[in-house]
Amino acid sequence: MFLGSLFVNRESFRTYVKLIIDESILVGVGSIFIVVIVSTFMGAVTAVQTAYNLVSPLIQDYIIGTLVRDMTVQELAPTVIAIVFAGKVGSSISSGLGTMRITEQIDALEVMGINSVSYLVLPKVIAAVLMYPLLVILAMFLSIYGGYLAGTLTNIITEQEYIYGIRLDFNPFTIKFAMIKSVVFAFLISSISAYKGFFTKGGALEVGIASTSAVTNSCIAILLADYLLAQLLL
């Protein structure tokens, strides 16, 4: 019902264009810093730990590059960044809407004859679905680059070996798979968080509870969807 009401009795198209641009800046540009930090270190740690576990002389060092690439593209970038995204954007959506609810701002919209679900939630969901895949692409590049930096600066692997490793047996479908996952995760995070925030009752304490619940439920949904998509698509 909640998702259904996103698409009924909407305002004019131009109203949504501005809202979607504003939300995209908030959701996308506002998340770049944390995505840069997390993904760079994620790749660096993956490279160092893979090197630490490669004790057999039969396995070549360039495998480090291959493993960083595959782990990043298939799992770390779309899924781990989704958890971070849920923590940052999900909690922001939930607490923002929760505060609007308890301070009667949502009631004010309803009294004006505006479909508050559509006006407040639809732009957030669209912005998240548009911006999160871009953040995942950024995270992929930075994670692989983080692995490169960690590997070459600590002499675990040479530059040539790492480049050779990340090019080895590359399957383009993994990118498509990651993009499908990122769209699904973005939709889950934004809609679950919006739902939790929109139906907040009570005061400031309940806004906090709604925000925590939004992040927890989003994380569970992400992991379930991750498993289901892996089963279905791989």
Next chain:
Amino acid sequence: MIEIEHIKKSFDGKEVLHDISGRFEAGRTNLIIGASGTGKTVLLKCIVGLIAPDEGNVFYDGRDFTHADRDLKTEIRREIGMLFQGGALFDSKNVQENIMFPLNILTDMTVDEKLDRVNFCLQRVGLENVNQKMPSEISGGMKKRVGIARAIVNNSQYLFCDEPNSGLDPQTAILIDNLIQEITKEYGITTIVVTHDMNSVMEIGEYVMFMHQGYKVWEGSSENISQAEAKELQDFIFANKLMRMMKSS
């Protein structure tokens, strides 16, 4: 004019509104009064459609709002302005954007026309040079005025005020009350004010509906309220020392 007929509402099996009926005429200030927790705000929310009544009907100038389809409901709501208890100004927008908001959504006015209208409404509620201030930067009384300006900016036919002077000092409270009454007379709109403030009742109460524990106990004007026989109303009116002193003198 707004008419309500046999409104009933229960929450979790507890009836909070018992068969409330009444008629709120245009061009006069209609007050719903009563102690806290007596169902005034629930009744107001039933009238504006934020809460669906279990039974009964609400008519806006003869149009059945309770059983209206989505289009008619939207049409009626776009004729409504409401001042909420806390102002309910949008935190992320400044004063000008808050007042302009209904115009942006509901009209095709040009930016200049909208700006003129916003400034006119701000002037009407006695505020100037606050256009760029954020809601967090203005006082409680100013928030109420901005809330009123937002409520009337779209030439609303119906004005609802939920505790318009709660949390305000007595002088500012009277200013807000008088402003509501002036706007009601000036534009001939139907105004319903929910309050528990006896000063408001005496100042602007042209039609008063008194509620007690979810029942309508009394209705009339502020001029004859002190002669009302209902014990609950007498207890409510003369709860404070000043009113008791006035009565005894």
